[in-house]
Amino acid sequence: xxxxxxxxxxxxxxxxxxxxxxxxxxxxxxxxxxxxxxxxxxxxxxxxxxxxxxxxxxxxxxxxxxxxxxxxxxxxxxxxxxxxxxxxxxxxxxxxxxxxxxxxxxxxxxxxxxxxxxxxxxxxxxxxxxxxxxxxxxxxxxxxxxxxxxxxxxxxxxxxxxxxxxxxxxxxxxxxxxxxxxxxxxxxxxxxxxxxxxxxxxxxxxxxxxxxxx
Amino acid sequence: xxxxxxxxxxxxxxxxxxxxxxxxxxxxxxxxxxxxxxxxxxxxxxxxxxxxxxxxxxxxxxxxxxxxxxxxxxxxxxxxxxxxxxxxxxxxxxxxxxxxxxxxxxxxxxxxxxxxxxxxxxxxxxxxxxxxxxxxxxxxxxxxxxxxxxxxxxxxxxxxxxxxxxxxxxxxxxxxxxxxxxxxxxxxxxxxxxxxxxxxxxxxxxxxxxxxxxxxxxxxxxxxxxxxxxxxxxxxxxxxxxxxxxxxxxxxxxxxxxxxxxx
Numbered sequence: 264x265x266x267x268x269x270x271x272x273x274x275x276x277x278x279x280x281x282x283x284x285x286x287x288x289x290x291x292x293x294x295x296x297x298x299x300x301x302x303x304x305x306x307x308x309x310x311x312x313x314x315x316x317x318x319x320x321x322x323x324x325x326x327x328x329x330x331x332x333x334x335x336x337x338x339x340x341x342x343x344x345x346x347x348x349x350x351x352x353x354x355x356x357x358x359x360x361x362x363x364x365x366x367x368x369x370x371x372x373x374x375x376x377x378x379x380x381x382x383x384x385x386x387x388x389x390x391x392x393x394x395x396x397x398x399x400x401x402x403x404x405x406x407x408x409x410x411x412x413x414x415x416x417x418x419x420x421x422x423x424x425x426x427x428x429x430x431x432x433x434x435x436x437x438x439x440x441x442x443x444x445x446x447x448x449x450x451x452x453x454x455x456x457x458x459x460x461x462x463x464x465x466x467x468x469x470x471x472x473x474x475x476x477x
Numbered sequence: 478x479x480x481x482x483x484x485x486x487x488x489x490x491x492x493x494x495x496x497x498x499x500x501x502x503x504x505x506x507x508x509x510x511x512x513x514x515x516x517x518x519x520x521x522x523x524x525x526x527x528x529x530x531x532x533x534x535x536x537x538x539x540x541x542x543x544x545x546x547x548x549x550x551x552x553x554x555x556x557x558x559x560x561x562x563x564x565x566x567x568x569x570x571x572x573x574x575x576x577x578x579x580x581x582x583x584x585x586x587x588x589x590x591x592x593x594x595x596x597x598x599x600x601x602x603x604x605x606x607x608x609x610x611x612x613x614x615x616x617x618x619x620x621x622x623x624x625x626x627x628x629x630x631x632x633x634x635x636x637x638x639x640x641x642x643x644x645x646x647x648x649x650x651x652x653x654x655x656x657x658x659x660x661x662x663x664x665x666x667x668x669x670x671x672x673x674x675x676x677x678x679x680x681x682x683x684x685x686x687x688x689x690x691x692x693x694x695x696x697x698x699x700x701x702x703x704x705x706x707x708x709x710x711x712x713x714x715x716x717x718x719x720x721x722x723x724x725x726x727x728x729x730x731x732x733x734x735x736x737x738x739x740x
Contacts, residue, residue: 276680276683276684276685276692279683279684279685280683283683289545289550290649290653290675290679291679291682291683292548293541293545293676293679294676294679294680294683296537296540296541296544297537297540297541298537300536300537300540300541301532301536301537304532304536305529308529308530309527309529314530314532318532321540322543322544322547325540326544326547326548329548329549330549402523402526403526403527403528406523406524406527407527421524424491425521425524426524446488449487449491450483450484450487450488453487453490453517453520453521454483454487456520456523456524457483457516457517457520460519460520460523461516
């Protein structure tokens, strides 16, 4: 409840800052950038999986938001709006990155094309035994690989749904899809992660312990 | 009932309300489905355990510093920019500083044209800046103290902070001018405090005219969290010391002292 009041306070304050920015006061935009950039960074990092790309996403999202500020016109709170812009840009960036990777792999004659042949779809539950994996660190690595192997839409869905607690409708708006299809995207993402991590049962129990600590 | 599908289990784990009681009842009875559910639960736990690096305490400022040069200027006519109410104050302040420095220069030049006096003129200009920044910090401190010391009653309606807000708006413009000058002069300590002060002043300037007691408290907390009042006081104290040290010795004569004081 207390948080709600504070959020409401920030939203009102954001609306004032947006109005001032639109009047040409560029400094007012600084308030918005400083209030929301950390949250956008967290999402961007989870989407892209690396700091460099995440920082790029943050810059581009706030630049685009500034350019489109007239369109914003108080339709939602600024934080949600810039988050969506960032999520869309992160999707584009992942797609471009994946395409470049696949081109490189094609030109070097590599067989395992991550994009065209989804490794998670073929993942079998018969990979190395749990004993061979050093619990959580190894699991984090596996999880990163599994997340990288998701399609951009699936990764967006899991980041927005699981980490940021977004409603299905919000995710659907970013993915330009309907709610049923978005629900399916979330299911598919979780199922793929489950398959990819299935062989690492030992690590998973370690992660569960870590998760309960955090 | 046959076993639950993975979709049903994921939806259940995800908090889906539809058919929740049935799924829960089935899980009670079916060890296989419980095991399948535990695997999905483990995926969520593994996601929770994934770290995101801390981008650093100064991250927000870095983002702005990189972003600001890329932002296109809004299309204002030059005179609109200069004649805006906030900018008039700054233009006035700038003009006063330039005139002060100019007349000081002329005065020093008339007295003596030697290199030593050129250095003297430089010192006077620096003193002009020290005095001006000191005054600016004093005014900023007053705004911050007023906000920090107000205790809103819970029963109270909206609190009007338009006076503090207007003063903060004017101070933001002045602040930017002094921050840039301090940077040019290579005075990083002052520039850094002025930068932090600018962020707080912007926060105040961009608050609504009237706030609820809870919103007001939230603003106070944001100001307090940055410890800016303490930093402003420390820098102001430092500037006063500098001002004292820059004061001319009695041997320099009264007329010179008076002129410098005027400056």
